[in-house]
Amino acid sequence: MAAQRKSKRLESAPAADAAAPAPTGEQRNRILTGLPPEEYARLRPYLTTRFFERSEPLWEPNQPITGAYFPIDAVASVLAVTGDGSAIEVGTIGNEGVVGLPLFLGAATAPGRSLVQIGGEMAAMPAEAFCREAGAGRALDRLLQRYTQGFLTQVSQTTVCNYHHLLPQRLARWVLMVHDRVGRGELELTHEFLGQMLGVRRATVTETLAQLKRQGLIRYRRGVLTVLDRTGLERATCECYRIVRDEFDRLLGTPVG
Amino acid sequence: MAAQRKSKRLESAPAADAAAPAPTGEQRNRILTGLPPEEYARLRPYLTTRFFERSEPLWEPNQPITGAYFPIDAVASVLAVTGDGSAIEVGTIGNEGVVGLPLFLGAATAPGRSLVQIGGEMAAMPAEAFCREAGAGRALDRLLQRYTQGFLTQVSQTTVCNYHHLLPQRLARWVLMVHDRVGRGELELTHEFLGQMLGVRRATVTETLAQLKRQGLIRYRRGVLTVLDRTGLERATCECYRIVRDEFDRLLGTPVG
DNA sequence: CGGTGCCGGTACGCTAGCGTACAGTATAGC
DNA sequence: GCTATACTGTACGCTAGCGTACCGGCACCG
Numbered sequence A, B: 001m002a003a004q005r006k007s008k009r010l011e012s013a014p015a016a017d018a019a020a021p022a023p024t025g026e027q028r029n030r031i032l033t034g035l036p037p038e039e040y041a042r043l044r045p046y047l048t049t050r051f052f053e054r055s056e057p058l059w060e061p062n063q064p065i066t067g068a069y070f071p072i073d074a075v076a077s078v079l080a081v082t083g084d085g086s087a088i089e090v091g092t093i094g095n096e097g098v099v100g101l102p103l104f105l106g107a108a109t110a111p112g113r114s115l116v117q118i119g120g121e122m123a124a125m126p127a128e129a130f131c132r133e134a135g136a137g138r139a140l141d142r143l144l145q146r147y148t149q150g151f152l153t154q155v156s157q158t159t160v161c162n163y164h165h166l167l168p169q170r171l172a173r174w175v176l177m178v179h180d181r182v183g184r185g186e187l188e189l190t191h192e193f194l195g196q197m198l199g200v201r202r203a204t205v206t207e208t209l210a211q212l213k214r215q216g217l218i219r220y221r222r223g224v225l226t227v228l229d230r231t232g233l234e235r236a237t238c239e240c241y242r243i244v245r246d247e248f249d250r251l252l253g254t255p256v257g
Numbered sequence C: 001c002g003g004t005g006c007c008g009g010t011a012c013g014c015t016a017g018c019g020t021a022c023a024g025t026a027t028a029g030c
Numbered sequence D: 001g002c003t004a005t006a007c008t009g010t011a012c013g014c015t016a017g018c019g020t021a022c023c024g025g026c027a028c029c030g
Helices: A002-019 A037-046 A127-134 A139-164 A167-182 A191-198 A202-214 A230-236 A240-252 B002-019 B037-046 B127-134 B139-164 B167-182 B191-198 B202-214 B230-236 B240-252
Strands: A048-052 A057-059 A067-071 A075-081 A087-093 A113-118 A120-126 A186-188 A218-221 A224-227 B048-052 B057-059 B067-071 B075-081 B087-093 B113-118 B120-126 B186-188 B218-221 B224-227
Touching (some): A037 A139, A067 A075, A067 A127, A075 A167, A127 A139, A139 A167, A139 A240, A139 B075, A191 A202, A202 A218, B037 B120, B037 B139, B075 B167, B087 B139, B113 B120, B127 B139, B139 B240, B167 B202, B167 B224, B191 B202
Antiparallel strands (some): A048 A120, A075 A113, A186 A224, B057 B113, B067 B120, B075 B113
C-alpha cells in the first residue's frame, strides 16, 4: 500500500512537469479531484496555485483566517498553543485535505496556529468564496464533512500517541506521515523545527534522530532528512500511524482511487 | 461568568422539577434550545430521554454508532485508544453539545470510545433519524458545524495541555469542565476512573487530589468529589480552561443567551 | 577568502510521573 | 453484624525527557 502510494507519485510528478497545464497540479489534491467536474469548474476561478515557503504562517491565534489552502506537494501543520508559549502540532495536512476547516465549520478565527511545514505548492482560495461554496449543499460539503471526521481522528490519535508513546515511535510516525504527503524522500527541515512540532527539545530530537539513523532508517545532513527504509520506519512506529491512515482511506477512498 | 452559569442552573433546575412537562429536561441542552421551534418539533418524536449510568458505553472502537445523545445533566466523554490498551480522554460533552459527531460527519464508526462520565439524563436519538435530520440543510446543521469547531478546539487544547502542563493544573481543569456541565457541586467518581480519563496512575490521582484538598479547593470521600472553591480552582488551573470555554461561548453564544 | 550565523552533537544534573506493591477503611450484600 | 469488595493512602526505586550550556562545523554573505 505504501508502495502504491509512492509509485503513484512517481508517475504523476513528471507528468505535471511535462504538461504544466492551467490547473497546475491541482489534480493531485484529493479533495479537488473528488469533486464532480462541474463543481470543480465552479471553484477553478477562485483558485490560485503558488509555492509556499517553509514556516510561512497560514493563520495566527484568534486572527482572521483569510483563505483555505489545498496542498499539492506542500505539507501544512495545525498547532495548538498555550498562554505560556509552548505549542504542539495537532494535525498534519497534505494533498489528502485542506487547510481551513474552521471556515467550513463557521468560525472566522481559531485559537491555534497554522503554518507551512514542508514548502511546496498549494491552491489557495479566498475565505469568502470558500465559505460560500462549502456551504452550498453540494458535493464539496460532503467531502469536507468526511475530511473533518478524518482530521478529528488524526487529532485524537495524536493526543494519545503524544501522551503514551515514546519519542522514537512518535518521530517515526511523524516522518512517515509527512513522507506520505510530500511524495519526495527528502524533507527539508531542521531539528529545531521538528522539536517544535513534536513539542520536545531540539537536543532530544538530535538524539532520537541519531537512533533512527543508526538503524539505517533515515539519513540526514544540515537541514535535509532523507527516508531510507520506509518499511523499517513502519516497523519502528506505533499503530497510531496505521489507525489514522486507514481512517482517512476509509473516509475518502484509497489514494489510488 | 462562572457565577452566571451556576445561577442560571439553579433557576432552571427547580423549574424543570416543578413543571415536569413532556420534554423532560431537554430545554437544558444548548443544541436543542438553539433550534427554532418548528425544527425542534420535528425532532421531538425521535427523542427519548432517560437516565444513563456512569461508565455506560456509548460506542466502542470501530463498532457501529447507534445513536446521538444530547446530555441534559449527564456528562459524556470521548476517548482515544491505542493498540496496547492505553487511552486518554480527548473530549468532554455536556449540555452544551451532543455525543455522536462522527454520525454528523458521515462516519458510522470511529476508532475511539465514548462513555458516560457522570451519570444523568440524556435525550437519545437513533442514528438514522439523526443523520437524516442533521443533513437536511436546516438550522441543526449550522449548529452542529459550529459545535464541531468548538469540539475540535477542545480536543486540540486538551492535547497541548496534557502534554505540557502539570497534573495539578490539568486535574483542576478537568474538575472545572465537568462542574460547568453537570451543574451540581458533587461529582460521583473514583480516583481510578479519573486516572483513566487523565491517562495517569490511580496513585498519582490520589496524591494530586490530596494537594488540591490541602488548598481547600475540593473535598472528597469514597466515590464523591465536591467542589468547594470554584474561583480557587480557576486560579489553580491553566488558561487552557478559559480558552476552550470562551471558544464555546463565542461559537454557541454565552450560556445565559 | 574570511567572517558570522545557523545548525548539529554531546553532557550533566534534575524531576514528574511510572510500576508495583501493600496496607488500611468505607460500603454493600448477606 | 460480618464479610467481601471496592476504594483510598503511601512508599520506593526507576526512567524519559527537560533545562542549560558549550563546542564544532557547514554555508552563505560580504
